[in-house]
Amino acid sequence: MRLPHREALSGWRFRLFAPILAGATLRERLVACVGALACIALTGLICGGLLGEGPHLPLIVAPMGASAVLLFAVPSSPLAQPWPIIGGNTISAFMGVIAANLIHDPIVAIGVGVSLAIAAMSFTRCLHPPGGAAALTAVLGGAPVASWGLLFPFVPVGLNSCILVALGLLFHKLSRHNYPHVVVSATSMHHTKDPPANRRVGFREEDVDAALQVLKETFDIDRADLSRLLREVEIQATVRSSKDLKCADIMSRDVVAVSPDTTVEVAHALLLRHNVRTLPVKEPDGKLVGSVGLRELAFASGPVKALMAPPATTSADAPALGLLPVLTDGKTHAVVVIDQAWQIIGLISQTDLLAATARLVPTDRVALESVA
Incomplete structure (x- = not known):
């Protein structure tokens, strides 16, 4: 039996441990773990203190775990900003409650609930993947969820989301992350309508739109971040091609x-x-x-x-x-x-x-x- 070459094994290990997300580092992943550990636990603790423990209401709903992944692992994602987390979870839970009350077949209800959640989040500009789980929880949550009726999207889903976002804001401030993620629009330092000098050459914003239309894909990155990334790539390519000039x-x-x-x-x-x-x-x-x-x-x-x-x-x-x-x-x-x-x-x-x-x-x- 022929053994793999050392180069092949090295490449396999690299692919196994390479970050899935662009820009991800070991330090950032560890910070995300610490943030999720502290803030999810505190969210449950605070909700328990406010609502009281008991079978009548869960301390924290399962979609908060998925929200925490986005909030702490990819805080620059448009899907991880405060309004998508709060609005996406709450609105989606509301769509799930509506589906559960109008449709008695659970198989049909779960499909309709998630579908309505996606539509509602899209129209309210708060698309948040865990919202789909919030809609399913509202449909399949059983007696504890049904007993709260239309209040369930607000307590505990909305309450959990608000507390998690508040704790996330504090954590990211302490860890010196830019959250909520804001891309400062480029303006002329001379207070005129002209774009800055470094934006007058190279690609234009309409070129980015045209490229996205050609690719026919949706990417989990803000359009302004995409433009900023492409401009930095241009600069780095120029530096690399002229690296001998010190x-x-x-x-x-x-x-x-x-x-x-x-x-x-x-x-x-x-x-x-x-x-x-x-x-x-x-x-x-x-x-x-x-x-x-x-x-x-x-x-x-x-x-x-x-x-x-x-x-x-x-x-x-x-x-x-x-x-x-x-x-x-x-x-x-x-x-x-x-x-x-x-x-x-x-x-x-x-x-x-x-x-x-x-x-x-x-x-x-x-x-x-x-x-x-």
Whole structure:
């Protein structure tokens, strides 16, 4: 019998332990386990204290377990946001109660209940997979559920959902997760209708819509997140293809800097004299402590130490094109290159990066486009 090659075994192990979800890490899964452990237990404890234990009403309904998987394992999913959890579970349970009361055949009732739940959640923009289980619970829950009638969707289903979401909000805040997941829409820093500079090239939003129509698939990701992911992929691909160009290759080495005690008037004069937009602020030993620019110096007086902003920094051996997201955000005009001791060794401005990027464009392509 022929044994598998070591490479095949290694690939099999990788596929077995590789994360199913994009971006999932072991740390995130452990955090999800801790969140589910604490919040599901607390939800049951709180409901028990409010409603009292007994056969008349369950402390917590089974769909809350599925909601917890979404809430803690994939908190960025559109299906795991507060309204889908609360509205999806409650509305679906209500659809299940309606189906159970109108249809006496349980086989037909469970199908109708789940079908109505999907339709209701879709129209109310609170699609939540555990809602299907909430609808089934309402149909097949037996005497304890039937005794509560139309109140069952609100107690315990709605109550469980509200408490779980409240605990989830607190847990994600403590664990420093972005929840509820909000994608900040890109707007111009100049307060005009123009899109930001880094959104004026490459694909457009209508291209994303067209691609989704071609694929004819529904993905568990917010459309804005999908656009943000694709733009980051573009940047990473550009960085990878130009990985040999380092920050040390394009940085200015004769850096104009000021000390924390430099006055606003002197700093402003230096900006004008050297025709720059940003001045690093360093201690007498050369250690970087902040930066100032025209934005900070406008209508100010006194020493610059009270006006310093957190500096954008990088290292000399970092890929130069990795600075594209920073220097095209509309507010950062220069990145300070530092060593491990935060000593200033250089500075890269938007002009430096633009000049470097222009040199990467193939000359034959430029010539062809100009002729065309």
